[in-house]
Amino acid sequence: MMKMTVSARAALLPLALVLAAHSAGAAAQTPAPPKPAATGDTVRLTLLHLNDVYQFQPTSQNRGGLSRVATLRQQALKESPNVLTLMAGDTLSPSVESSAEVEGEALKGRQMIDAWNALGVDYAVVGNHEFDFGDDVLRARLQQSRFPWLGANVMSVKSGQVFDGMKAWDVRDVGGVKVGIFGVVLPETQHSSRPGPDTRITPYCDAAKRAVDEVRAAGAQLVVALTHLAVEQDRELAKCVRVDVIIGGHDHDRVEETVAGTPIFKLDEDAVDLGQLTLDLDARTGAVKKLAWKVVPITAKVPDDAAFNAKMQPYAPLLATLAERIGRSPVALDARSAQNRLGETNLGSFLADTFREATGADVALVNGGAVRADRVLPAGTMTRRELYSLMPYRNELVMLEVTGTTLRAALENGVSLSSVDGKPPGRFPQVSGLRFTYDLRKPPGERVTRVEVRGRTLDETAVYRLATLSFIASGNDGYTMFKELPVSRGLPSPWDALAGAFSTGKPMPRAKPQGRIALRGAPRGGLRAPPTMK
Numbered sequence: 001m002m003k004m005t006v007s008a009r010a011a012l013l014p015l016a017l018v019l020a021a022h023s024a025g026a027a028a029q030t031p032a033p034p035k036p037a038a039t040g041d042t043v044r045l046t047l048l049h050l051n052d053v054y055q056f057q058p059t060s061q062n063r064g065g066l067s068r069v070a071t072l073r074q075q076a077l078k079e080s081p082n083v084l085t086l087m088a089g090d091t092l093s094p095s096v097e098s099s100a101e102v103e104g105e106a107l108k109g110r111q112m113i114d115a116w117n118a119l120g121v122d123y124a125v126v127g128n129h130e131f132d133f134g135d136d137v138l139r140a141r142l143q144q145s146r147f148p149w150l151g152a153n154v155m156s157v158k159s160g161q162v163f164d165g166m167k168a169w170d171v172r173d174v175g176g177v178k179v180g181i182f183g184v185v186l187p188e189t190q191h192s193s194r195p196g197p198d199t200r201i202t203p204y205c206d207a208a209k210r211a212v213d214e215v216r217a218a219g220a221q222l223v224v225a226l227t228h229l230a231v232e233q234d235r236e237l238a239k240c241v242r243v244d245v246i247i248g249g250h251d252h253d254r255v256e257e258t259v260a261g262t263p264i265f266k267l268d269e270d271a272v273d274l275g276q277l278t279l280d281l282d283a284r285t286g287a288v289k290k291l292a293w294k295v296v297p298i299t300a301k302v303p304d305d306a307a308f309n310a311k312m313q314p315y316a317p318l319l320a321t322l323a324e325r326i327g328r329s330p331v332a333l334d335a336r337s338a339q340n341r342l343g344e345t346n347l348g349s350f351l352a353d354t355f356r357e358a359t360g361a362d363v364a365l366v367n368g369g370a371v372r373a374d375r376v377l378p379a380g381t382m383t384r385r386e387l388y389s390l391m392p393y394r395n396e397l398v399m400l401e402v403t404g405t406t407l408r409a410a411l412e413n414g415v416s417l418s419s420v421d422g423k424p425p426g427r428f429p430q431v432s433g434l435r436f437t438y439d440l441r442k443p444p445g446e447r448v449t450r451v452e453v454r455g456r457t458l459d460e461t462a463v464y465r466l467a468t469l470s471f472i473a474s475g476n477d478g479y480t481m482f483k484e485l486p487v488s489r490g491l492p493s494p495w496d497a498l499a500g501a502f503s504t505g506k507p508m509p510r511a512k513p514q515g516r517i518a519l520r521g522a523p524r525g526g527l528r529a530p531p532t533m534k
């Protein structure tokens with residue numbers, strides 16, 4: 001890999017000419033009409049790009065905000081009509097807004113499509129998170145979009161075509177140059193998100209080769225790959241297919257490098273910056289004569305766009321509700337995903353304590369996967385937004401009566417997938433009213449070596465009242481031992497129970513884990529969290 005510097009950009013040019021010769025060859029089969037020579041023999045194309053944008057308003061650090069981006073886009077369009085605005089995937093989920101209900105219906109990314117429509121996007125590629133709500137919701141979002149979504153490797157098994165409502169590629173005339181663009185998404189999406197049984201994410205290199213052949217045959221002189229891949233996969237793509245530029249996403253990191261002569265550009269998440277790629281193209285052949293990439297910080301110095309704000313006004317009450325103060329936490333809360341799936345955390349214990357007290361149960365169990373913010377929340381004011389970010393999923397709080405044997409089986413399930421590597425399991429149990437020890441040297445199903453309920457050894461025949469989330473009680477994440485048991489409902493919602501605790505200080509979160517869960521047989525240095533999924 002080569003980090004691209006200003007001087008290295010010049011080195012790209014000879015290769016760009018080689019690529020252009022290649023493209024001209026394909027275009028020669030269908031002779032292009034003479035190009036308008038408005039700017040002499042050069043056409044300047046500007047690509048504005050963003051990736052992994054989960055909210056349309058600025059971040060808590062007051063960076064980003066699609067209203068500000070709209071201002072910059074309008075400015076660019078005033079200077080030249082040859083501007084394409086590209087979105088490189090991941091926007092429908094996850095976010096507090098996407099889990100929120102407006103008029104009785106969960107938004108599930110609807111607000112982001114409204115925002116992209118208001119901004120004016122030319123093309124978007126689907127990211128892995130576009131599938132988080134399943135195919136039907138995605139289809140509805142595609143229909144709602146006033147711009148094409150690309151997904152050359154997102155196939156319907158039944159039709160043998162790309163996913164209904166997506167395009168593999170498109171060709172657009174920009175200032176007299178035919179620009180071809182296609183999109184691909186990382187294959188891991190098949191399992192990390194929730195595409196339906198009819199949807200297959202196929203190998204991206206094969207799909208890209210096919211798309212490039214097709215856009216060239218359709219007359220494209222310049223080819224842009226709009227990708228949602230991990231950066232190693234973008235490097236692979238640069239080697240397996242010839243394109244002029246790769247604009248990507250997914251990593252949540254700025255990338256500026258050249259692989260096999262192809263420049264790759266990506267940005268951090270949430271539109272904290274806007275990418276601006278300026279391409280000076282030969283007006284006749286579309287060959288890249290000069291390329292310059294600039295990162296424009298999106299800060300409060302960029303004014304809002306009034307038209308954008310007017311279109312997003314219907315969401316103002318929701319944003320106001322999310323900003324509401326519900327109470328405070330005297331300590332920082334560990335809401336990191338991996339930590340909540342690998343062992344006891346102060347937040348996991350606080351959630352379980354809150355649910356146990358709100359229901360009057362003997363014990364409580366919360367799956368680590370229910371904790372979502374994936375960061376440490378600082379001590380101090382707690383807003384509704386922070387509460388929802390901790391637990392974005394709509395769950396009920398339920399209580400069921402379980403025997404000691406069933407409780408032990410539940411704990412065994414909770415630690416059955418805990419291992420030294422791989423993905424920290426969402427089923428890991430955060431607990432209240434009990435303590436337990438597990439031994440990773442033993443096989444799954446025999447790992448729990450000691451359980452105490454309120455200071456006494458677990459009685460296998462006793463009946464305990466257990467508070468948990470409806471997700472677990474209905475048998476998900478391997479908790480099938482609960483599936484057939486009757487549950488008490490009509491309890492406060494998990495959100496109401498937590499809001500109550502934050503406003504009254506009862507129960508109170510502790511600064512550190514309390515030693516409720518002990519681990520034997522851990523590798524030297526303890527269990528390690530892999531890098532989180534984007």
Ligand SMILES: [Zn+2]
Nearest residue numbers: 090128250534
């Ligand atoms: Zn992603």
